[in-house]
Amino acid sequence: MxxxxxxxxxxxxxxxxxxxxxxxxxxxxxxxxxxxxxxxxxxxxxxxxxxxxxxxxxxxxxxxxxxxxxxxxxxxxxxxxxxxxxxxxxxxxxxxxxxxxxxxxxxxxxxxxxxAGEKIAALAITEPGGGSDVANLRTTAVRDGGDYVINGSKTFITSGMRADWITTAVRTGGDGMQGISLIAVPGDTPGLSRTKLKKMGWWCSDTATLYFDNCRVPADNLIGPEGAGFMGIMRNFNNERLALAAQAVGLAQCALDEAQDWAQQRKTFGKRLADHQVVRHKLVDMRMQVDAARAYLGSITDRVADGEAPIPELCMLKVFCTDMLERVAGEAVQILGGMGYMRETKSERIFRETKVLSIGGGASEIMKDLAARQLGI
Ligand SMILES: Cc1cc2nc3c(=O)[nH]c(=O)nc-3n(C[C@H](O)[C@H](O)[C@H](O)COP(=O)(O)OP(=O)(O)OC[C@H]3O[C@@H](n4cnc5c(N)ncnc54)[C@H](O)[C@@H]3O)c2cc1C
Incomplete structure (x- = not known):
């Protein structure tokens, strides 16, 4: 980059x-x-x-x-x-x-x-019935005078417990992607309730299930025209996938740095961990993977900066970087030994956070399928 x-x-x-x-x-x-x-x-x-x-x-x-x-x-x-x-x-x-x-x-x-950081915003697309198949979401918004009346539920929503504004994907029309719209739902809308979810990782990020029970929202809160929601969601995904790939690279770097510091200080069998060839090679393998992912991220970022929207490459980048993180975080924990299993290390936390990056913002299987279709495979 x-x-x-x-x-x-x-x-x-x-x-x-x-x-x-x-x-x-x-x-x-x-x-x-x-x-x-x-x-x-x-x-x-x-x-x-x-x-x-x-x-x-x-x-x-x-x-x-x-x-x-x-x-x-x-x-x-x-x-x-x-x-x-x-x-x-x-x-x-x-x-x-x-x-x-x-x-x-x-x-x-x-x-x-x-x-200004005075209010918190969230995006609510995923539903208990499914997240990957966005075109089939079921939460409805029915026009009634000057309002939309929303019914349904959303789940796994980041900042869902605290959000003051919730960009919500709803069905305003018929089946499929053409029937989807986005609407800005104020957090204090009567009929909106929330349940906090417990997670494997990302603990400091609140995550919630949202229930919409006859939530009345002014029609002026519709984001764009009716039926424009799916396009809005897809455009969003490009940025989100780039950001998630960057997060995977940043966290892998953090785990690698911690593992390398540890390997240079801890001694076993009379020498530093880094002096054992197996450990030294592990660290080089990790670095090769992080550096390769960082270079891949940089090259796609430069294309986006030039105004391109390389959809298949963004999908492949997300899969590549999040797979890399799973391997690197696993090796970091291994090098830290028992300490890598302890709450006080960053690698322990990062290891618990790997899976969400391979699932959220488009799961790896969906990413590969989309890339294959876009590439005409
Ligand atoms: C911590 C966390 C935070 C999140 N934050 C948000 C948020 O802020 N807003 C939001 O809207 N969503 C959010 N999500 C939801 C996330 O985007 C979804 O979990 C994700 O899109 C997958 O949807 P799903 O969980 O319903 O899995 P499903 O769609 O049920 O898929 C389950 C598995 O089956 C695979 N699969 C599904 N269909 C196919 C297929 N056709 N071929 C092959 N494999 C397939 C998937 O890849 C996946 O591995 C969050 C999730 C988590 C865990």
């Missing part, structure tokens, strides 16, 4: 933010199963939430450059918590459809508060 002076300065800025605001608190947030709400405001003030959003709504204009957001992800992964990134940046999947398709009035109501 080509990084300019400005990119490097931004990287430094994020690194300082992580050292100051995140690293000292992350273990407590993981235990509490949520990040401090104040972190959203602090991240906004440090210029981390608004990157890439329109300035008129409080965003920071970086043109069409995805590198800033990926640098922010990479640096935040140094804290060794993907849950932090998922939670703090749930706006990154919730807001783009509002920006791309929403009316000026809706943007004004939603964007400034979220970009």
């Amino acid at each position: 080509i990084e300019s002076e400005e990119h490097r300065a931004f990287r430094e800025q994020v690194r300082r933010f992580v050292e100051r605001e995140v690293a000292p608190n992350i273990d407590a947030w993981e235990a509490a199963e949520e990040i401090d709400r104040d972190l959203y405001r602090k991240a906004a003030q440090a210029g981390l939430l608004g990157i890439g959003y329109p300035e008129e709504y409080g965003g920071i204009n970086v043109g069409n450059d995805p590198r800033y957001a990926l640098i922010a992800t990479d640096e935040q992964c140094r804290a060794g918590s993907g849950g932090l990134v998922a939670s703090l940046y749930s706006l990154g999947i919730a807001l783009p459809p509002v920006v791309a398709l929403g009316s000026a009035e809706l943007k004004q109501r939603v964007l400034p508060d979220v970009l």
Whole structure:
């Protein structure tokens, strides 16, 4: 990935933010199963939430450059918590459809508060009946006078317990993708209830099932025209897959760094772990995999920065990077030995977080199928 002076300065800025605001608190947030709400405001003030959003709504204009957001992800992964990134940046999947398709009035109501870190935004697509088959979602929104009345449920929703705005995929028309719309649901809508979910990893990121029981939402909250939802969701997926690939690379780097530090300090049989050839080779194997994934990520990022939307490559990139993370995190835990199984190491947490990246934002099987179809295989 080509990084300019400005990119490097931004990287430094994020690194300082992580050292100051995140690293000292992350273990407590993981235990509490949520990040401090104040972190959203602090991240906004440090210029981390608004990157890439329109300035008129409080965003920071970086043109069409995805590198800033990926640098922010990479640096935040140094804290060794993907849950932090998922939670703090749930706006990154919730807001783009509002920006791309929403009316000026809706943007004004939603964007400034979220970009200032005053409100939290979530994206709700997945349903208890299934997540991969988006075109068949069942939650309905029926027009009634000046409102839509929403019924159904959503599950596994990141920031679902706390979100003030929920970009919700609903069926306003007939079967299939043409019948899907997106609507911005205020978190305090009567009839909306939420249940917290317990997870394998991403502990500090709250995750919820949402129930919509005759939720009445103003028709002005529709994001774009009726039937535009599926396209909005698909456009979102490109950015999300790039971000998830970046998260996998950042977390793999973090696990590798921890394993290497450990191998250089710990002694067994009279010498450092790193002096045993097997361990040394493991570390080189891990580094080759991380570096290859980082280079792949960089090359696809540069294409996106040039205005391309390379859908099959984005799918393959996500699979490649998340598979790589599973292998590297597993080896990091192995090198740390018993300590790698302990809560106090980053590798233990990262190991528990590998699976969500291979499942969320499009599971690996779905990614490969989509890539194959797009490539005409
Ligand atoms: C921690 C976490 C956070 C999440 N956050 C959000 C969020 O904020 N918003 C949101 O909307 N969703 C969110 N999700 C949901 C996530 O996007 C879905 O879990 C994912 O899309 C898969 O859907 P599913 O779980 O229903 O699995 P299913 O669709 O039931 O699939 C189950 C398995 O079968 C495989 N499979 C399915 N169909 C096929 C096929 N045709 N061919 C081959 N294999 C197939 C899948 O690849 C998968 O391995 C989150 C999930 C998790 C775990």
